[in-house]
Structures are given as structure tokens and as C-alpha cells.
Amino acid sequence: MKAAVFIEPGRIDVKDIPLTPCGPDDIIVKVHACGICGSDVRNFRAGLRKNVKGIVSQVMGHEFTGIVSEVGANATRYRIGDRIAAAPDVSCGQCWYCRRGLVNLCDDHRMLGVDWPGGFAEYVHLPGEVLERGMIHHVPEGLGLDDAAMSEPASSVIAAQANAGVGLGDTVLVLGDGPIGCLHLEVARARGASRVFMSGAMRLKGAEAFAPDLLMDATRDDVVGMAREATGGLGADFAVCANPVAATQEQAVRAVRKRGTVIIFGGLPRNKPMTTLDSNRIHYGEIRVMGAFSYPAPIHRKALTAIRDGFITPGKYITMTLPLDETVRGFEAVLAGEALKVLIKP
Ligand SMILES: [Zn+2]
Ligand SMILES: [Zn+2]
Numbered sequence: 001m002k003a004a005v006f007i008e009p010g011r012i013d014v015k016d017i018p019l020t021p022c023g024p025d026d027i028i029v030k031v032h033a034c035g036i037c038g039s040d041v042r043n044f045r046a047g048l049r050k051n052v053k054g055i056v057s058q059v060m061g062h063e064f065t066g067i068v069s070e071v072g073a074n075a076t077r078y079r080i081g082d083r084i085a086a087a088p089d090v091s092c093g094q095c096w097y098c099r100r101g102l103v104n105l106c107d108d109h110r111m112l113g114v115d116w117p118g119g120f121a122e123y124v125h126l127p128g129e130v131l132e133r134g135m136i137h138h139v140p141e142g143l144g145l146d147d148a149a150m151s152e153p154a155s156s157v158i159a160a161q162a163n164a165g166v167g168l169g170d171t172v173l174v175l176g177d178g179p180i181g182c183l184h185l186e187v188a189r190a191r192g193a194s195r196v197f198m199s200g201a202m203r204l205k206g207a208e209a210f211a212p213d214l215l216m217d218a219t220r221d222d223v224v225g226m227a228r229e230a231t232g233g234l235g236a237d238f239a240v241c242a243n244p245v246a247a248t249q250e251q252a253v254r255a256v257r258k259r260g261t262v263i264i265f266g267g268l269p270r271n272k273p274m275t276t277l278d279s280n281r282i283h284y285g286e287i288r289v290m291g292a293f294s295y296p297a298p299i300h301r302k303a304l305t306a307i308r309d310g311f312i313t314p315g316k317y318i319t320m321t322l323p324l325d326e327t328v329r330g331f332e333a334v335l336a337g338e339a340l341k342v343l344i345k346p
Helices: 038-047 128-133 151-164 177-190 203-208 225-228 248-255 279-284 295-306 324-334
Strands: 003-007 011-016 027-035 063-071 083-087 121-127 134-140 171-175 197-202 215-216 237-240 256-264 288-291 318-323 341-346
Touching: 003 324, 011 324, 038 324, 063 121, 063 151, 083 128, 083 151, 083 295, 121 171, 134 295, 151 177, 151 295, 171 177, 171 225, 177 197, 177 203, 177 237, 197 203, 197 225, 203 215, 215 225, 225 248, 237 248, 248 279, 256 279, 318 324, 324 341
Parallel strands: 171 197, 171 237, 197 215, 237 256, 256 288, 318 341
Antiparallel strands: 003 011, 027 063, 027 121, 027 341, 063 083, 083 134
């Protein structure tokens, strides 16, 4: 089969590779679409996340949908022709966190597109352990397979806001104008937030389509000052850091009100993870600074229905669709901020 294989930082080759045969516990999926994720782009630039098997070259892509084309005798939850959507995380089921149901924090957490070949290919082989401990869900009736590819990024946003408690009447400041920032805007509104402010730089044009109540250009506007002014000096109830920039984390702490919440959603570059926060503000203002990473399987199912029900509008994100042969062009478009979400369709 044809696949886009990550070889080394900056290099992806589209070539023929063998497809692992379908074992008795496994299924094979014919890929319909696979979104390029921020983490794929990060791997493309910096190399694959350190992984247990020491894999350095891989078929990336974990935001994929497709049609089941082969089913092993024991994989009874699936049938040929089923429409499925995949999310990447596979937990071990054994560690301290897994035993407490905190599977997204699994100590031996593995991922499709890193530990197993992912969706930038004609087919994906999904072994039994991925079906068992991962997130391969049926796409609900009435939801197209292009749109369903947004379910993966939407899931982590839905989980973060549920854990943080974003709700009715809240004011939410989103720092970051990429697809994740825009998802935070839509999910906050779906949860009842009355106002969502957004700051960004590269992709403000795309963000305009979501009509934030206040859109700020972080390269020239005083984001903290404007957010405070728009809330009568109080500050936002929530600030979400949805980009890999340490400076926005510091802004977030200054832009929320006392007892407000800062959600650190975007990871910083692997070799530069440090940040500076005003700890006195956190202390005297009883500000909560929380992390957010991934989600358990039921959230992925919720994301699929949230998209089907119109709370998330994939058409505004998917601004570029390319064939497998042009995967690298897709990565470059994301890096250049030309497209909000790029779908690769083999
Ligand atoms: Zn992703
Ligand atoms: Zn575990």
C-alpha cells in the first residue's frame, strides 16, 4: 500500500510499504481522511516522541476516519463496511493511573501514528490491543467521514473544559488562533459561555470565521489590558493557553480574575518547557492553574455526537484537502499558517 512515511526531521517520503496482515483480534481500515495535527507537525520538525520500542521512522497521523475492510474472527464489535473514527491514545490498563480510571495519564501511554503506523496511508492495521485499550469508535449516522476527522482534536478540548468547569455566563479568553483555539471557542459557547475573546497572530483570518467577541492581534495589541477592559477591569473567568508559546501562559495569569482558572492546554517545545508565572498573583488571587492532556474514550464518543449535532462546525476548520502524495505540502501549509486544518485523503 501507499503511505507517507516520516523518515527523519523535515523528511516524509510517500512510498509503497507492506500492510501488516489482519490477525484474529485485529481489523484493517481503509482510510477515508486523516487530519494533520499540531503534534504531527511537531514530530515532523523535531522527530518522533521518545517511545518504548525506539521507533524513529513511522507513518504518522492519528486523526483519521475510514471504512473497515477486514475483520479478524475475534474482533466481533466490528463488521466489514463499518464507518469508524480513530483517536490515538492507547493505555496500558495496568499502571497506577489506569487502575483508577485515569487512562489519559497512563504511565505506559502509547499512540497510533507513533507506536503503531497511523493514518497517512491507504490502510491502517489496528491490532487487538488498540481496539481494546484505544479509541476506535463507530461514526454516528448523519455525520460524514471528513467532518468526523475533527472528533480527535475536539475531544481533548471538550475534556479540558469539562474538567475546568467552563459554564453558563462565563467569559473565556483563548490565547491561540489555530484549530485548537477555535475549537475552544466553539466548545466554550456550547457549554454556555457568554463571551469568548481570542488572541493570535498567524491565523487571525481563519479565526474571524468563528466570530469571537473580541479578536486581538498578539503581535501588536495589549492582550491582557484589552481582556481586562472588556470585563470592566475584572479579568476573564477562564484563560486557555492553546499554543506552544510560554509568554501566553504568563499573559493568561494576568488576564484572569481572582479565583479565575488558567488552562495550560498547548505543550511548549520539548527542549524549552520552562515558563515564568507571577506567583504572587496566583497566591493572592487564588488563581487556579491547571494542565490538560488527552481524554478517556467516552469523550471521543461525545465529540462525534457534538459534531453531528452542530456544536462544532468542521467546514470552518477544514480549509485544505490534499491527496496522500502531497502530504508534505499539507505540513508546510500548517507551518505557514495557510490552513486551519488540512485533511489528507488517500
Ligand atoms: Zn491530534
Ligand atoms: Zn496505564
